[in-house]
Structures are given as C-alpha cells and as structure tokens.
Amino acid sequence: MPLTSERQHLTQSRRIVVKIGSALLTNDGQGLDVNAINGWVEQMVALKREGRELLLVTSGSVAEGMVRLGWKQRPKSIHELQAAAAVGQMGLIQTWESAFKQHGIKSAQILLTHDDLSNRKRYLNARSALRTLVDLDVVPIINENDTVVTDEIRFGDNDTLGALVANLLEADTLILLTDQPGLFDADPRKKADARLIPQGRAEDPELLAVAGDGGALGRGGMFTKVRAARLAARSGARTVILGGRTEQALSRLFAGETLGTLLLPEDEPITARKRWLAGHLQERGVLVLDAGAVKALQQGGRSLLPVGVKEVRGKFLRGELVVCVDESERTLAKGLVNYSAEEARLLAGQPSNQIEKILGYIETPELIHRDNLVVV
Numbered sequence: 604m605p606l607t608s609e610r611q612h613l614t615q616s617r618r619i620v621v622k623i624g625s626a627l628l629t630n631d632g633q634g635l636d637v638n639a640i641n642g643w644v645e646q647m648v649a650l651k652r653e654g655r656e657l658l659l660v661t662s663g664s665v666a667e668g669m670v671r672l673g674w675k676q677r678p679k680s681i682h683e684l685q686a687a688a689a690v691g692q693m694g695l696i697q698t699w700e701s702a703f704k705q706h707g708i709k710s711a712q713i714l715l716t717h718d719d720l721s722n723r724k725r726y727l728n729a730r731s732a733l734r735t736l737v738d739l740d741v742v743p744i745i746n747e748n749d750t751v752v753t754d755e756i757r758f759g760d761n762d763t764l765g766a767l768v769a770n771l772l773e774a775d776t777l778i779l780l781t782d783q784p785g786l787f788d789a790d791p792r793k794k795a796d797a798r799l800i801p802q803g804r805a806e807d808p809e810l811l812a813v814a815g816d817g818g819a820l821g822r823g824g825m826f827t828k829v830r831a832a833r834l835a836a837r838s839g840a841r842t843v844i845l846g847g848r849t850e851q852a853l854s855r856l857f858a859g860e861t862l863g864t865l866l867l868p869e870d871e872p873i874t875a876r877k878r879w880l881a882g883h884l885q886e887r888g889v890l891v892l893d894a895g896a897v898k899a900l901q902q903g904g905r906s907l908l909p910v911g912v913k914e915v916r917g918k919f920l921r922g923e924l925v926v927c928v929d930e931s932e933r934t935l936a937k938g939l940v941n942y943s944a945e946e947a948r949l950l951a952g953q954p955s956n957q958i959e960k961i962l963g964y965i966e967t968p969e970l971i972h973r974d975n976l977v978v979v
C-alpha cells in the first residue's frame with residue numbers, strides 16, 4: 604500500500620523526542636523491564652545511526668521507587684512521592700545509561716522543573732545545554748525533577764514535559780510510547796470493541812473527548828497525551844501515540860508502517876514553527892544588518908554573527924526576541940539573541956573570535972543561532 608504523505612513525512616523526521624510511560628517501563632509496576640528497555644534502546648540507536656537526533660523523556664521514577672521501597676500503593680503525600688522518585692530515578696538512569704553504553708552511545712541525565720522552561724533565561728539555558736548534548740552525539744535522558752518540585756510548580760505528567768521539550772528544541776516528531784497500541788475511540792480497558800484511530804488533527808476536540816485517564820502507575824492517561832500533541836503542534840511537531848509493546852514499534856514506524864495514532868499540527872510544520880517563534884515573545888530590540896549578513900540570512904539560512912551587525916537599538920536581555928532589518932529598514936528576520944543589548948553593541952561589527960576579548964567570556968560565536976531565527 605502506498606504511504607500517505609503524512610506517514611511519508613514522518614519517515615523523514617530529523618529530530619525526535621521519545622517519551623516512555625511508567626507502566627511500560629516498569630512492566631506494570633513490577634520493576635524496571637530491562638529487556639524491554641534494551642529493545643527500545645536498540646531501535647533508538649538504529650534511528651540515530653540513520654542520522655536522526657534523539658532525546659528521551661523517561662517516566663518511571665516514582666513507579667520504580669515504589670518497587671524498591673516495597674510500597675504497593677502510589678503514595679498520596681508529596682514527601683513520599685518525592686522520596687520514591689529520588690530512589691527510583693537512580694535505577695532508572697543507571698538502566699538507561701548501561702543500555703546505551705552497550706552500543707557505545709553516551710547519555711546524560713537532565714532533570715527539569717517548570718521554572719526551567721517558563722523563565723526565559725533558563726529556557727534558553729536549558730535549550731543550549733540540550734542542543735549541545737545532541738550536537739555531541741549524547742542522548743539526553745530527561746525527567747521532571749520530582750524530588751524538588753511541589754504540586755503548584757509541577758509539569759504534572761511527562762506527556763506535557765515531552766511536548767515542551769519538543770517545543771524547546773523544535774523537534775519534528777514527538778513519540779509517546781505507551782501500553783496501548785495508540786488512541787482508541789474509547790478506553791480499550793473499558794470497552795472491548797474500541798477501535799484504533801490511525802490519524803487525526805491534534806486540535807480535533809473529538810479526540811480529547813474520547814481520551815480517558817490512565818492506569819494506577821502513570822499520571823495522565825490518553826487525555827494528557829492528546830493535550831501534549833496540541834502543545835507539540837504549536838512548534839510544528841507531529842505526535843505519534845505508539846504501542847511500546849508492539850514488536851519493533853519504533854523501527855517499523857520510521858520505516859513507514861502505519862502504526863499508532865498520528866496527530867498532526869493544523870498548519871504545515873514550518874509555518875507553525877515560524878508562528879511559534881514570532882508569537883512566542885515580544886520584540887525587544889532591532890538589529891540593523893549589513894549587506895553580507897542580509898545575504899547570509901536570506902540565501903544561506905545561516906546564523907547571524909556579530910560581524911554583520913551595523914547598529915543595535917533597544918534594550919534587551921539574552922534570550923529575548925529582536926527584529927533584524929536591512930539598512931533601508933526592511934524587516935528580514937526575527938530571532939532570539941544570545942547576548943544582551945549592551946553586549947551586542949560592543950560586539951557589533953566584530954569577528955566572533957574577538958567576543959571573549961571584548962566581553963571577558965563567550966556564550967556562543969553567533970549573535971542569533973539559525974535554529975532561533977525566522978526569516979520573514
């Protein structure tokens with residue numbers, strides 16, 4: 604059967620966020636399922652070797668902590684949840700690390716809190732750290748920092764965290780690996796003849812209506828997965844809700860098999876991504892570019908270096924949104940700056956190898972990295 608164009612696009616994903624839920628990881632609460640974990644890692648490594656970038660969001664710290672502490676019921680008090688998470692995270696990360704190591708792949712633990720993604724400066728820091736890891740060919744293994752968060756400042760469920768990571772790195776695809784083969788038109792645990800929905804629009808209200816809550820181990824069920832697909836769609840990412848117990852599910856999905864439920868952004872991913880960046884923040888300043896920089900941005904899709912900047916207007920901090928104009932004030936692009944206005948003024952017109960000498964430190968050689976730049 605020929606592939607639909609959406610499934611075809613999926614096979615071309617370059618940057619993928621894979622989120623794996625608690626029930627799957629812990630074999631329904633019996634303890635970390637090392638065989639299954641090794642199987643997913645093998646598939647993820649194969650995807651990496653095809654040249655794709657990969658980030659992993661893992662749940663399971665609380666579920667695994669419960670097993671290690673001999674608790675049968677998920678605790679209600681925040682302190683006990685935090686304690687379980689701290690115990691379980693150790694085993695979780697060790698298991699992931701050794702599974703990737705068997706294939707000669709390095710991994711890194713990243714524990715995020717809500718603040719890391721809502722505070723603009725920390726947002727950019729998290730983004731740079733994750734991007735650097737990916738560039739170094741390391742697989743970031745991300746979870747919520749459950750031990751320090753309280754209810755008011757939680758992401759709450761890792762489906763949401765997965766979507767925010769997809770936004771943060773502008774991933775093309777978010778995979779929510781779970782214990783069902785996908786989203787059904789009713790909870791298959793409650794309705795035996797429920798049918799799999801192979802594809803839909805992330806924004807479709809009907810989908811939220813059929814998505815119920817989850818099992819005893821995880822947090823959100825299908826409801827948070829559909830909501831996460833909506834969030835991911837804001838930066839142009841597609842989401843697939845995929846059955847982690849299906850044989851070779853990840854490999855087969857990216858080879859073009861119609862598995863799971865594919866949830867699509869409303870617009871073309873690139874349009875959604877542009878809108879995301881432009882609509883994400885308020886414009887705080889203006890950079891006037893010389894002819895060379897204009898050409899590099901418009902024709903080369905390159906990053907903006909300080910050497911191409913003639914003038915810096917306005918007051919902005921690192922991480923804020925600025926507009927790039929040419930010398931006749933034509934708007935060319937918008938992007939997130941890596942230096943404050945004060946610093947940018949000192950750097951304007953200078954080659955990047957002078958940054959450290961001028962400022963006493965170097966953040967990045969670019970004033971705006973191409974991943975943070977939207978040519979308009």
Ligand SMILES: Nc1ncnc2c1ncn2[C@@H]1O[C@H](COP(=O)(O)OP(=O)(O)O)[C@@H](O)[C@H]1O
Nearest residue numbers: 624625781787789790815817818821823824825
């Ligand atoms: N419409 C639906 N289709 C499929 N599963 C559903 C649906 N509604 C609710 N569910 C439930 O959601 C569960 C998966 O969510 P959850 O337990 O939170 O998993 P995870 O740990 O992977 O995040 C399934 O086991 C299923 O019982």
Ligand SMILES: N[C@@H](CCC(=O)OP(=O)(O)O)C(=O)O
Nearest residue numbers: 625662663664665761821822
């Ligand atoms: N940070 C928590 C995540 C809990 C969670 O969202 O679980 P799930 O719904 O199974 O993805 C943990 O590691 O236990």
